[in-house]
Amino acid sequence: MSGSLSVVGLGPGPAYWLTPEADAVLKGATDLVGYAPYVDRLPQRPGQARHASDNRVELDRAHAALDLAQAGRHVAVVSGGDPGVFAMAAAVFEAVEARPVHERDLPIQVVPGISAMLAAAARLGAPLGHDFCALSLSDNLKPWTAIERRLRAAADGDFVMAFYNPVSKARPDRLREALALLGTLKASDTVVAFARAIGRPTESLSVTTLAAAVDQPADMSTLVIVGSSETRIVARPAGTPWVLTPRSYRAGA
């Protein structure tokens, strides 16, 4: 009896961003494993078991999924966005690594998805049109000093930055601290965009400057993009302006 494990990216939420590969794997799975809000997104299917768990137990969840697969089940571990970007793929391979090599011959696949930064960028125009970084501002698993070091490096390189996990209940001022640090390193009129709950009914966008962004609220569903020195706004006749990071780069050469 040979089981399998798939780590599946659900994308930001709507069905129109779920790939056919992800859809097929979800339909064929005997067991769905994941953080409860992601499992709850999926339809109930006869004969399919659902194992919803709390946040911050990623490694336990990954081990439970591996155990199920090793017992012959076809397990889909579900993640929002892309499973490889601040999501379940890393936890699954940490769990794989903790097992002896001879137990690693289970079929494991990662099914990519539309990551939050790609969905946010799509709504904003082309903010990631040139070199960029993706950073998690969560200091659950890394020291804040490491985050500061990376913010400084990203500013030195004049990268566009996409921030995941910009705030949490435990650390509501994390984003404010990051933006304040960048305020000492980058021009105050640097373009900053907040993209909230993209693809969901409450979706919203706002575009502002680094100086003004410090006072802007954000939550766990917000993806924040900080522009490079070349990122600029393209006005529209109405509504939120487009954000453009052009393909060419002249600054800092």
Next chain:
Amino acid sequence: MSGSLSVVGLGPGPAYWLTPEADAVLKGATDLVGYAPYVDRLPQRPGQARHASDNRVELDRAHAALDLAQAGRHVAVVSGGDPGVFAMAAAVFEAVEARPVHERDLPIQVVPGISAMLAAAARLGAPLGHDFCALSLSDNLKPWTAIERRLRAAADGDFVMAFYNPVSKARPDRLREALALLGTLKASDTVVAFARAIGRPTESLSVTTLAAAVDQPADMSTLVIVGSSETRIVARPAGTPWVLTPRSYRAGA
């Protein structure tokens, strides 16, 4: 007569990675505009016009697409991967910016896709499991000094790096130069992965070290990932090992 323009991400190639949104937009378009190899991927549909163009004419192509949309056509500008990541979205908004504001009320949308780095990461396991940068090594539109500056910054920040456009006919040694520079800044046993033509029949993966990577061939279809100090290999009983960048970060704190 009201036209529209969609900038559509086709993903890395296979239909199983094309989102339902992209599929619907492609089916509803009156005109397909894009670099010939991307247009050639799509089925011929009765009544749908195809405008295939050469590489390196992105801005001309974007203007032509806007002209068609302004004449009332429903235009899909097609890009490989995600249109916002080193692809057509930036060129389209550069073209929008070049027009007066009152001409910008055309409905324009960007349809995200699976970018090459997400597909490559999925095949490799979880190489992007922590903070990372995406850089184009093409110096068509930016000076090589800017690329060097960003490589240094990315090394300073100990980011995982994903390289797009690692080589070209005009500059076959670009990747070698980038890796040689990183060799002076990072440990020689840093994990480096080459992911070629992911999703296509000729797909291949290789995992090596920074020291050995300098001599490894790459082409325009290769996505190169350079690990952080914490990126490591997880051996499998057979085949290419998994690559894991763990969720926690302890180095350099």
